Amino acid sequence: xxxxxxxxxxxxxxxxxxxxxxxxxxxxxxxxxxxxxxxxxxxxxxxxxxxxxxxxxxxxxxxxxxxxxxxxxxxxxxxxxxxxxxxxxxxxxxxxxxxxxxxxxxxxxxxxxxxxxxxxxxxxxxxxxxxxxxxxxxxxxxxxxxxxxxxxxxxxxxxxxxxxxxxxxxxxxxxxxxxxxxxxxxxxxxxxxxxxxxxxxxxxxxxxxxxxxxxxxxxxxxxxxxxxxxxxxxxxxxxxxxxxxxxxxxxxxxxxxxxxxxxxxxxxxxxxxxxxxxxxxxxxxxxxxxxxxxxxxxxxxxxxxxxxxxxxxxxxxxxxxxxxxxxxxxxxxxxxxxxxxxxxxxxxxxxxxxxxxxxxxxxxxxxxxxxxxxxxxxxxxxxxxxxxxxxxxxxxxxxxxxxxxxxxxxxxxxxxxxxxxxxxxxxxxxxxxxxxxxxxxxxxxxxxxxxxxxxxxxxxxxxxxxxxxxxxxxxxxxxxxxxxxxxxxxxxxx
Amino acid sequence: xxxxxxxxxxxxxxxxxxxxxxxxxxxxxxxxxxxxxxxxxxxxxxxxxxxxxxxxxxxxxxxxxxxxxxxxxxxxxxxxxxxxxxxxxxxxxxxxxxxxxxxxxxxxxxxxxxxxxxxxxxxxxxxxxxxxxxxxxxxxxxxxxxxxxxxxxxxxxxxxxxxxxxxxxxxxxxxxxxxxxxxxxxxxxxxxxxxxxxxxxxxxxxxxxxxxxxxxxxxxxxxxxxxxxxxxxxxxxxxxxxxxxxxxxxxxxxxxxxxxxxxxxxxxxxxxxxxxxxxxxxxxxxxxxxxxxxxxxxxxxxxxxxxxxxxxxxxxxxxxxxxxxxxxxxxxxxxxxxxxxxxxxxxxxxxxxxxxxxxxxxxxxxxxxxxxxxxxxxxxxxxxxxxxxxxxxxxxxxxxxxxxxxxxxxxxxxxxxxxxxxxxxxxxxxxxxxxxxxxxxxxxxxxxxxxxxxxxxxxxxxxxxxxxxxxxxxxxxxxxxxxxxxxxxxxxxx
Numbered sequence: 006x007x008x009x010x011x012x013x014x015x016x017x018x019x020x021x022x023x024x025x026x027x028x029x030x031x032x033x034x035x036x037x038x039x040x041x042x043x044x045x046x047x048x049x050x051x052x053x054x055x056x057x058x059x060x061x062x063x064x065x066x067x068x069x070x071x072x073x074x075x076x077x078x079x080x081x082x083x084x085x086x087x088x089x090x091x092x093x094x095x096x097x098x099x100x101x102x103x104x105x106x107x108x109x110x111x112x113x114x115x116x117x118x119x120x121x122x123x124x125x126x127x128x129x130x131x132x133x134x135x136x137x138x139x140x141x142x143x144x145x146x147x148x149x150x151x152x153x154x155x156x157x158x159x160x161x162x163x164x165x166x167x168x169x170x171x172x173x174x175x176x177x178x179x180x181x182x183x184x185x186x187x188x189x190x191x192x193x194x195x196x197x198x199x200x201x202x203x204x205x206x207x208x209x210x211x212x213x214x215x216x217x218x219x220x221x222x223x224x225x226x227x228x229x230x231x232x233x234x235x236x237x238x239x240x241x242x243x244x245x246x247x248x249x250x251x252x253x254x255x256x257x258x259x260x261x262x263x264x265x266x267x268x269x270x271x272x273x274x275x276x277x278x279x280x281x282x283x284x285x286x287x288x289x290x291x292x293x294x295x296x297x298x299x300x301x302x303x304x305x306x307x308x309x310x311x312x313x314x315x316x317x318x319x320x321x322x323x324x325x326x327x328x329x330x331x332x333x334x335x336x337x338x339x340x341x342x343x344x345x346x347x348x349x350x351x352x353x354x355x356x357x358x359x360x361x362x363x364x365x366x367x368x369x370x371x372x373x374x375x376x377x378x379x380x381x382x383x384x385x386x387x388x389x390x391x392x393x394x395x396x397x398x399x400x401x402x403x404x405x406x407x408x409x410x411x412x413x414x415x416x417x418x419x420x421x422x423x424x425x426x427x428x429x430x431x432x433x434x435x436x437x438x439x440x441x442x443x444x445x446x447x448x449x450x451x452x453x454x455x456x457x458x459x460x461x462x463x464x465x466x467x468x469x470x471x472x473x474x475x476x477x478x479x480x481x482x483x484x485x486x487x488x489x490x491x492x493x494x495x496x497x498x499x
Numbered sequence: 500x501x502x503x504x505x506x507x508x509x510x511x512x513x514x515x516x517x518x519x520x521x522x523x524x525x526x527x528x529x530x531x532x533x534x535x536x537x538x539x540x541x542x543x544x545x546x547x548x549x550x551x552x553x554x555x556x557x558x559x560x561x562x563x564x565x566x567x568x569x570x571x572x573x574x575x576x577x578x579x580x581x582x583x584x585x586x587x588x589x590x591x592x593x594x595x596x597x598x599x600x601x602x603x604x605x606x607x608x609x610x611x612x613x614x615x616x617x618x619x620x621x622x623x624x625x626x627x628x629x630x631x632x633x634x635x636x637x638x639x640x641x642x643x644x645x646x647x648x649x650x651x652x653x654x655x656x657x658x659x660x661x662x663x664x665x666x667x668x669x670x671x672x673x674x675x676x677x678x679x680x681x682x683x684x685x686x687x688x689x690x691x692x693x694x695x696x697x698x699x700x701x702x703x704x705x706x707x708x709x710x711x712x713x714x715x716x717x718x719x720x721x722x723x724x725x726x727x728x729x730x731x732x733x734x735x736x737x738x739x740x741x742x743x744x745x746x747x748x749x750x751x752x753x754x755x756x757x758x759x760x761x762x763x764x765x766x767x768x769x770x771x772x773x774x775x776x777x778x779x780x781x782x783x784x785x786x787x788x789x790x791x792x793x794x795x796x797x798x799x800x801x802x803x804x805x806x807x808x809x810x811x812x813x814x815x816x817x818x819x820x821x822x823x824x825x826x827x828x829x830x831x832x833x834x835x836x837x838x839x840x841x842x843x844x845x846x847x848x849x850x851x852x853x854x855x856x857x858x859x860x861x862x863x864x865x866x867x868x869x870x871x872x873x874x875x876x877x878x879x880x881x882x883x884x885x886x887x888x889x890x891x892x893x894x895x896x897x898x899x900x901x902x903x904x905x906x907x908x909x910x911x912x913x914x915x916x917x918x919x920x921x922x923x924x925x926x927x928x929x930x931x932x933x934x935x936x937x938x939x940x941x942x943x944x945x946x947x948x949x950x951x952x953x954x955x956x957x958x959x960x961x962x963x964x965x966x967x968x969x970x971x972x973x974x975x976x977x978x979x980x981x982x983x984x985x986x987x988x989x990x991x992x993x
Contacts, residue, residue, distance in 0.1 A: 021541060038739075052519060245535050
């Protein structure tokens with residue numbers, strides 16, 4: 006067996022453990038009765054430890070190093086991705102990983118009640134420890150990074166937005182900070198009339214059928230996947246078995262539909278990864294900025310496009326006959342309402358980036374030591390007033406206590422939401438340019454031309470290129486705000 | 500760390516892998532879309548290999564041996580069970596395990612069509628290899644057994660009916676062979692009138708609610724378990740998360756109810772195992788003869804008892820109003836019809852043991868080299884004519900091709916079905932004797948007194964005693980046919 010084969014065998018085994026963790030976690034969120042919590046947590050922890058031990062095995066590291074002396078670009082790329090995973094696993098001492106796990110669990114657990122109680126002071130006690138440990142983690146990742154990074158925060162960013170630097174992000178976000186307030190003001194002036202009110206009751210069973218119908222339109226393959234219900238929509242899976250979830254409320258049906266379109270985008274990316282690279286690092290989805298671009302492309306660019314939405318309205322009318330009194334335009338307006346508000350997850354696509362920019366700026370300073378955990382509420386209020394004209398002073402429940410991400414130390418994740426939105430607009434602009442008859446296709450509810458394009462430009466590329474190189478080969482440009490701003494102006498201002 | 504603690508740590512890790520395999524297999528049978536097959540098979544195979552490697556680790560064997568010099572009876576027992584598991588894992592060479600896995604998959608795969616085609620000759624080609632390898636396995640297990648065994652077949656029997664020897668079984672089966680034909684003849688003479696015909700349509704959703712109601716009566720805890728649907732009912736799970744399945748048909752509802760009662764018995768045993776021994780060999784369910792006694796006790800002894808069935812009829816009438824025209828006795832008669840037939844899984848409880856005895860006699864001779872694979876159809880026909888008065892000559896589809904068990908070499912499993920039925924009757928007789936007011940409790944649909952008794956006598960004992968010792972401490976006798984025959988006479992002849 007060659008060194009390369011030896012390394013590949015390791016990653017194949019790691020992939021089998023990941024398979025187990027994937028579906029055990031899905032089960033935990035979708036199927037498991039409450040009594041299973043402790044046993045499941047212990048099993049996943051054990052499998053994660055096994056996975057970690059494998060990544061840290063000395064003979065794996067030796068095999069990867071020995072194999073790196075070759076002239077095969079695909080092999081070289083795969084080895085580089087292997088090395089990145091090994092470095093990410095080995096650069097932190099077990100004591101830090103354990104301390105982070107404990108501090109994260111404690112902070113997250115406390116947060117669930119502290120958020121309800123608007124109790125920042127109690128949260129802060131746990132959160133200070135989380136921040137302290139995250140700084141240690143960032144420093145260690147920063148000092149062991151293969152490529153020099155601009156700051157410790159960049160080392161955390163690299164876990165989620167792999168390849169997208171804080172410098173690139175800051176530059177893009179500066180443009181958004183300048184342009185979005187102008188757009189928002191124009192939209193709010195223009196958007197005078199109220200949308201129609203959905204006052205009906207929409208039975209869950211009918212909604213389930215409607216959501217499945219949407220997935221079929223979006224070419225989800227139910228022979229290779231499922232739709233289920235969970236308290237927060239998500240997408241997961243492996244080759245041949247992609248699972249998405251949504252959530253239903255009887256008084257409203259668009260939240261479920263949008264989540265379903267969104268998660269179908271995530272699942273389509275995973276399903277489109279090249280089979281030849283299954284279970285190898287080179288074959289993984291690139292990063293969260295690209296992943297989120299696929300989900301937002303399906304949700305915001307396809308589903309909410311006027312021609313596709315028009316064609317799908319017939320299906321909405323069919324499954325939910327109560328909606329027949331409303332036209333396609335009236336229904337679409339309900340989904341395209343702009344309204345500056347406190348809560349990120351409820352924000353419209355125009356104001357959403359400002360929620361993310363605020364978090365990016367605060368977490369960057371937190372990790373790089375330029376802000377302290379105790380200052381977060383004041384920073385939050387200050388930025389909310391500046392960016393969205395809303396104050397969260399004394400209202401941390403709807404301010405800095407609203408998200409789960411920071412409670413377990415997941416700093417560096419937030420930017421991927423907005424990078425994803427920008428990438429989605431940029432990719433869709435390229436698709437439209439290369440498919441002059443795009444409107445006719447969408448008006449027929451046909452998205453095959455989009456899937457084929459994404460398959461070629463994004464899905465089949467997997468991790469064989471860096472994120473910004475993927476964007477560039479697909480659209481001619483690195484991630485930038487232009488297509489996104491044009492999209493917003495077209496949809497909300499024109 | 501002591502040697503004993505070291506060994507315990509190993510088994511804790513093995514239990515975490517078992518946890519993963521348990522729910523991955525559940526998912527495979529209940530949730531997984533077809534596209535997931537290959538990936539799931541590969542993941543389970545990898546986890547099984549890891550489990551096997553752990554059981555075969557030299558330092559585990561050393562730790563268990565070093566720890567065995569102690570005066571603690573519980574520790575001694577646990578170490579003995581550890582040693583049994585280690586011996587079972589290490590006594591077969593990897594080459595044989597692999598050959599068996601391949602031959603078993605091939606034979607089972609072919610069988611699915613060959614059974615439909617009534618094609619014994621094609622089946623035989625694969626089956627001869629399965630038998631040859633099973634004989635090798637039996638010989639190896641026989642020659643490495645800790646206690647001397649009567650025959651190679653006993654070594655396979657010990658995997659499922661651990662502690663129940665072929666000699667004990669043959670003795671019990673001899674009694675059944677003598678007594679059952681007499682009972683059957685009497686019942687068939689007496690059982691003249693037809694039962695009522697269930698000709699309604701019974702909606703699945705209503706049946707689901709009815710089955711959940713039955714599980715609640717049987718004190719299944721839905722905070723610690725689930726009911727789902729699969730093509731063959733089964734039960735699985737770990738501490739805090741017990742999952743059973745049933746299957747529904749709209750034209751009939753008793754099959755689902757009986758399966759639900761049956762699987763609830765299995766799940767109750769697992770849930771009742773002592774928490775202090777979680778993840779240790781001493782804490783496992785004893786063997787399949789005891790396991791099946793719990794499921795059959797719930798299905799045949801409790802659910803089909805006249806007082807419980809009477810009390811539950813109100814619930815049947817409530818969820819399936821079409822049944823209101825039938826009395827409790829009329830409905831119960833539908834479930835208590837005796838009718839000698841070809842198919843084991845469809846057999847009533849009076850004729851069922853004869854199906855098992857036939858298989859036991861044939862598989863014992865097959866493994867001990869006293870019969871050849873090619874002789875099976877003739878042996879089957881011969882015994883079917885003798886025991887049940889039915890010929891399967893030329894009809895192997897309804898004869899020796901009907902079961903899946905032998906196709907992958909699971910010889911030694913069948914006796915547990917009938918040992919379970921006998922144990923169930925014997926345990927229930929003891930419960931009735933010690934609870935003179937048992938009829939009043941059951942007439943109120945209250946089975947707490949039964950669960951409490953089983954908890955104390957069977958569930959809490961787990962694997963801390965041998966199977967026949969468990970029976971003896973609970974009922975005063977080793978497994979025998981007496982209580983079962985008395986039960987049949989009471990229910991079907993009296």
